[in-house]
Amino acid sequence: MDSTSPIIYVVEPYGGSIRRHNSALPLIYWDDAAVTRGDGIFETLLIRDGHPANLQRHLDRFRASARLMELPEPIVEDWITATREAVSEWSQRSDEDATCVWTYTRGRASTGRPSAWLTLTPVSDTVLRQRRKGVKVMTSPRGFSIDTSLPGVEEATEGGSPRPAPWLTVGAKTLNYAANMAALRYARSRGLDDVIYLDPGTGRVLEGATSTVITVRAGGKLRTPVSGGDILPGTTQAALFDYAETHGWRCKAKEMTVERLLDADSVWLVSSVRVAVRVTEIDGVKLPAPDNEDEVRELINAALGAE
Template identity: 65%
Template sequence: MALDPKPRSTPSPVILVVEPYGGSIRHQNPNLPMVFWDDAALTRGDGIFETILIRDGKACNLQRHSERFKASAALLGLPEPILEGWHKATEMAIEEWYAHPSAGDASCTWTLSRGRASTGLASGWLTVTAVSAEKLAQRENGVSVMTSSRGYSVDTDLPGIAKATRGEVSKVSRTPAPWLTVGAKTLAYAANMAALRYATANGFDDVIFTEDDRVLEGATSTVVSFKGDKIRTPAPGGDILPGTTQAALFDYATEHGWRCKEKDLTMDHLFGADSVWLVSSVRIAARVTRLDGYKLPKPDNEKQIRDLITKALG
């Protein structure tokens, strides 16, 4: 019997340091240290990030990621990202990534930190890494999901909160609680990661956060349901981060005859749907196969839905 061919090696991570104020873009050896000891990204988790899917030599859904990156920076009072520099760095990283013969889908992360306490200057960098085997398997096989309270809530009735956290940066200065950054994609993801570890330890793959019976979002994803020709997602703003993949899906699906709507969803809505999905930039779409231990049916149009979401990302 012939032996399986030796698997091809995975490309090394690509790291570029991006000068936030419009200066140089330089390569960084992934095996050498880069961030200083007093950088706020390390000492305070004080910064923002965006994660972008790299596929077939292109950055998917780049404009929406760029807009959310800019809005997140405004919410935290960080320097406004010079997007031309981030786009150029992304192009450079993609070219380097695909120079490797075994390069496939990749995850590109932009990070903007408040920077060093000793200089007061922001710092930024970009990384490109392979999509994990776990994410690839979840794309294909779906995920078993538990629901859980997130442990905090946001008073979305405060004037300006909902609009500010949807990324309407012109409203931020009028927000009565300007320190609220839940609408920004910040580096403070320790609680989200702890929720995922808890789920794994208890036999699940992922988490959907809820508030009483109201559905919020996944730990690192947006919840989307399908029923007939209707696509629904919890209305973003306040305590729900607007999803770039979900936004792309709704735009594309609407053009192709689906009826898309953002609205408050309950657990009964999820159990009554034809199918429930967690959508995100790199994992793209993972169907929820079990929810709190209850098996959810596999829809007849699963392939159609997968194709719809994939095409929505271009």
């Protein structure tokens, strides 16, 4: 089989079959809420060395997202089984990294039954290039703001309350990524690779379009913006901080501005599949490569394998 052909497994949300799906055949119905409303959740996992990296944190966030979206509780064992079957199949094709995406939707309007599946595909050439060469970014307001005083917001974004303000999906990793993708297209039309969002009122650094911002500072310090309210907690950042603290790094979430990005030793965007890409330019200002670039990269890669 072609090594680039997707591996797809359907997961029955209420239990039952976990079945391999032929990628050449249709899977989603015309009235599925994923298509008509973007109503659903997803998680993206890195497959490396024959196993899903950072699995427990992804499971925790997946379950929290389902609760926030009032979807039936995912049957964790079934998602793990489907993932491991897909990974086993991938491992027979290649020993390279792969991308695994779990998708869980409200389902068909005509049946009221949720839909769920996972796909496993090769890591894209764009991601591989960005890992090697880094990214040039622009900063921008996100275009909307979140009132963090609304009831349940802080608890929701930290995975605490299962019943936040019912009109909010903040804290859930939803399928509605149209604005993020539009921001990336705009950046690329300007010869850039990515966007770092800022709070328009304070200039506070929030997050990347699909990533968490990390800075490395002298004295073995790692910093990231404070999550909660208007920043989705990152699974890769959490794994990094837990691992780095046991290896002598001082890790802390702190509010930061663009100035604090520019005076850092290095700035990184971390996410599940890109893992770690160094920011080489912010708003036209070039950032020199730090002396410890390889050390930081190895630290983040090691953190994802420390399970």
